[in-house]
Amino acid sequence: MANRGPFNLYEFFAGGGLAGLGLTGFRTTFANDLDRAKAASWRANHADPDILKLADVWDLTPSDLPGRADLAWASSPCQDVSLAGARGGLDARRSGAFWGFWRLMTGLAEQGRAPRLIVIENVMGLLTSNQGRDFAAVCQALHDGGYVFGAVEADAALWLPQSRPRLFIIASREPVAGGEEGEHPFHTGRIRAAQAALPDELKAGWIWWRLAAPARRNTDLAALLQPDQSAGWLDETSAAALLDLLSPLHRARLDAVIASGERRVGAAYRRVRTENGAKIQRLEIRFDGLAGCLRTPAGGSSRQFVVVCEGGRARVRRLTGREAARLMGLPESYALPASEVAALKLMGDAVAVPVVRALADQILRPLLERGVRTAA
Ligand SMILES: C[S@@+](CC[C@H](N)C(=O)[O-])C[C@H]1O[C@@H](n2cnc3c(N)ncnc32)[C@H](O)[C@@H]1O
Known part of the structure; x- marks a missing residue:
């Protein structure tokens, strides 16, 4: 499989590559993961396997990242929601993989190569961990990096027969007009509460992204079983x-x-x-x-x-692993690891493909296309 399109994508914490597979219209120019088994799966499912760099995000430098990305996608590890800790010095690695990613974004900006868009995917717990300080710290980093941003809560269950609520923070370097609060199901109570708790300076940069609910799902769990x-x-x-x-x-x-x-x-x-x-x-x-x-x-x-x-x-x-892959919206052609445990581990950590596709179709590509038109 290969993702092809006009827009360049950096895929951080790439796992099995499901974010890249959902991002229609994007071409991965760089991917990274530190897990050998996950990297093998990413490569087995990608036409350009060498793009993925097997390394800890903290060991990368901006020179590992080619050109300028239209989008940097970061599905940082779920258990790594404690983000508000030390961000530099000797303790930097312990402060979480997210800050390893962010250090690269800062380095790119210094070279005039800041990605035009950033998406940070995580579990809903990021909104409330550390009394909301972790979420505020991520928003502060985006704000300081010159991004406007907002978040949606999307449950894969709207597209697929799996309950999987996830948080998507979407950030743009270019100014955006962003809709009204609470106008659709993705501005959930949890999102609204987290946004309301942000300092005024961060609220000022907040965008209520618009995402339409998909057509009613017509498959249930039974339909995906062997x-x-x-x-x-x-x-x-x-x-x-x-x-x-x-x-x-x-x-x-x-x-x-x-x-x-x-x-x-x-x-x-x-x-x-x-x-x-x-x-x-x-x-x-x-x-x-x-x-x-x-x-x-x-x-x-x-x-x-x-x-x-x-x-x-x-x-x-x-x-089974194959049933789990179907529950993530993957096609049958997706090559899973031979071991069931490895396949389930890969899927358990991944992002649901149709959710990513909806974000790409309705928010990310339109933003970039508008920017291209404006620039032309
Ligand atoms: C939540 S998963 C993301 C999966 C991916 N979005 C997908 O759909 O398959 C997080 C990934 O980050 C990787 N990871 C964790 N810590 C890392 C680090 N310090 N550097 C690079 N990758 C890391 C893990 O191996 C895991 O594959």
């Missing part, structure tokens, strides 16, 4: 032991679905919950047609299960 006969089901004893972890409420939910006799597909995760002061492992199940948010499996415990009820019984199995 055929039952080729699936590796848990044996009855293992399935029963797993279902024993359901809370009374979730057990009742499952029993009602089984009793209907109809074919219904659910998704379930094991979670540790505190009940009556004690930590207890629970299985949590949903039958709303969505998979739960894909996560990076740590020690196998956070792997998602598929529960298929039919003819008065429930069968259980693990979600």
Whole structure:
């Protein structure tokens, strides 16, 4: 696969390259990740594999970055939301990968090569971590770098049968008129609260980006699953032991679905919950047609299960890497790692392709095209 288009893209924290695949109209001229397995997947799915530099973002310098990017995309690591710490000196690396990326953006600006647009993707927790100071620190950096900016909350569930809310901070070096607050579903309460808590100086540079909701989704989780006969089901004893972890409420939910006799597909995760002061492992199940948010499996415990009820019984199995790839909006031609755990890790960390495409189509390319026209 290759992304081709008139606009140059730097893809930071590139993982399996899903951001680049969603960015229609962009051509990746530089990509970076420090994880060897992720880099191998990026390269296996890209026509120009050598573009990806396998390195810690802190070890890069502006001279590694070719030309000028129209867009720098940074899906910095989710667990790395504590951003407000030290940003320089010996402690710099510990202050988070985001600041390694930002150091490069600053270096490019000093050379007159600041990217025209920047997108920072992260988990919603970035809005509130450290009492909102992390989000304010990112906004301050963008402001100081000469960018106007705003954020949207987009849940992949609008496009795909996976619940996956994510934060997209979109920043432009060129002035923009940016719409009204709260005029559509992507200016959620969480976004509005975080924006309201920013200092006035940062609020002044805020843009309410406009993004239209997609047409109603017409696929559910069941539509993306592999055929039952080729699936590796848990044996009855293992399935029963797993279902024993359901809370009374979730057990009742499952029993009602089984009793209907109809074919219904659910998704379930094991979670540790505190009940009556004690930590207890629970299985949590949903039958709303969505998979739960894909996560990076740590020690196998956070792997998602598929529960298929039919003819008065429930069968259980693990979600596969290919099914996870479909839940991220990838085509069947996307080459996954041979190991299921590696494939699930790759997908659990990734960004959903149709969400990126919507941002590219409705916000990013129009901004750049307008700029090109203005410049001409
Ligand atoms: C949230 S994932 C982004 C995935 C990507 N957007 C995709 O769709 O596949 C974050 C990525 O950052 C990489 N990463 C973490 N720390 C890094 C660092 N210091 N330098 C470079 N890459 C890093 C991880 O290996 C991971 O692939």
